[in-house]
Amino acid sequence: MNNRETFRAETRAWLDENCPPEMRRPGDVAWGGRTARFSSDDQKLWMERMANKGWTVPTWPRDCGGAGLSKEEAAVLAQEMRELGCRTPLNSFGIMMLGPVVLQYGTEEQKRKFLPPIARGEIRWCQGYSEPGAGSDLANVQCRAVREGDDYVVNGQKIWTSEAHLSDWIFCLVRTNTQVAKHDGISFLLIDMADPGVEATPTPLISGESIFCQTFFDDVRVPVENRIGEENAGWTIAKRLLEHERNSMSTGAGSRSANAKRKRRTLIDDARTALDTPEGKLPDADLRDRIARVEPPTVALG
Numbered sequence: 001m002n003n004r005e006t007f008r009a010e011t012r013a014w015l016d017e018n019c020p021p022e023m024r025r026p027g028d029v030a031w032g033g034r035t036a037r038f039s040s041d042d043q044k045l046w047m048e049r050m051a052n053k054g055w056t057v058p059t060w061p062r063d064c065g066g067a068g069l070s071k072e073e074a075a076v077l078a079q080e081m082r083e084l085g086c087r088t089p090l091n092s093f094g095i096m097m098l099g100p101v102v103l104q105y106g107t108e109e110q111k112r113k114f115l116p117p118i119a120r121g122e123i124r125w126c127q128g129y130s131e132p133g134a135g136s137d138l139a140n141v142q143c144r145a146v147r148e149g150d151d152y153v154v155n156g157q158k159i160w161t162s163e164a165h166l167s168d169w170i171f172c173l174v175r176t177n178t179q180v181a182k183h184d185g186i187s188f189l190l191i192d193m194a195d196p197g198v199e200a201t202p203t204p205l206i207s208g209e210s211i212f213c214q215t216f217f218d219d220v221r222v223p224v225e226n227r228i229g230e231e232n233a234g235w236t237i238a239k240r241l242l243e244h245e246r247n248s249m250s251t252g253a254g255s256r257s258a259n260a261k262r263k264r265r266t267l268i269d270d271a272r273t274a275l276d277t278p279e280g281k282l283p284d285a286d287l288r289d290r291i292a293r294v295e296p297p298t299v300a301l302g
């Protein structure tokens with residue numbers, strides 16, 4: 001066996017031994033945090049086992065809570081998880097968005113402080129980008145951070161902050177310079193939601209749910225060491241983070257889309273089985289068209 005095959009065999013054996021049966025079915029994915037709610041003991045156990053192995057963030061370095069896997073090894077892990085039907089053990093804005101930019105732009109100290117708690121599901125992050133006057137025109141953010149000694153004093157408002165009321169920390173775009181072009185006066189700050197002056201108010205939706213919040217900052221003191229990158233260089237980091245957000249959404253890192261993908265896969269497999277076409281060529285043109293609409297790129301249909 002070559003290295004890759006050895007890694008695959010070991011990975012499969014470990015997953016088979018450690019993934020509880022309930023976690024081999026589609027369902028809720030853990031989002032972690034200080035006030036994490038788990039749908040079952042097995043969900044918690046699965047998250048903890050994977051976190052101990054570094055496999056909640058397999059490609060992150062070991063001292064940041066990951067397993068230091070190469071992209072190829074991580075792909076093998078993902079394939080084996082798919083084969084066994086293993087549920088994603090942990091999902092979060094920390095994993096999808098913040099972690100990758102801290103790895104790229106953070107200091108060594110920041111990486112070791114902020115990344116392991118994300119990998120272990122201990123701290124849940126939310127995204128403080130949008131404001132009432134800064135949505136599509138995101139660079140117009142007005143939430144103000146004024147330097148006072150070793151702190152910034154933050155005042156302002158964010159809007160549409162998903163799940164802020166369930167989150168422990170927020171990554172924020174703040175204005176640190178009003179005298180330059182708008183893209184050049186933004187900094188990227190990490191703020192503890194438990195700090196005095198931070199308040200997240202859920203916005204009730206017509207459905208009765210409240211997944212969005214308005215988040216207010218009233219003279220919140222944030223240590224300068226919580227700034228990622230240089231002062232006023234936050235726009236570059238903000239854009240990079242959005243790339244990671246878009247990639248995560250499109251590759252189905254979110255629980256709902258992962259489940260949707262699995263369902264689509266099942267639909268195609270069922271269709272093939274029902275029509276008894278092992279080589280994947282479906283004789284029914286109408287069915288071909290309908291399947292192509294949900295899964296165009298990966299299946300040879302005709």
Ligand SMILES: Cc1cc2nc3c(=O)[nH]c(=O)nc-3n(C[C@H](O)[C@H](O)[C@H](O)COP(=O)(O)OP(=O)(O)OC[C@H]3O[C@@H](n4cnc5c(N)ncnc54)[C@H](O)[C@@H]3O)c2cc1C
Nearest residue numbers: 126127128129130131132134135136137159160161162163
């Ligand atoms: C499910 C969901 C979750 C979200 N979670 C978060 C979050 O966690 N954190 C966060 O910070 N934000 C979040 N947002 C907010 C989201 O990023 C904003 O909705 C987005 O930035 C758009 O801003 P807006 O809603 O103010 O729309 P606007 O900017 O007011 O735009 C309204 C409409 O006008 C159009 N428009 C705007 N400007 C122009 C123009 N110059 N020319 C032509 N048309 C224009 C837009 O295309 C759009 O159709 C979330 C949004 C959604 C839908």
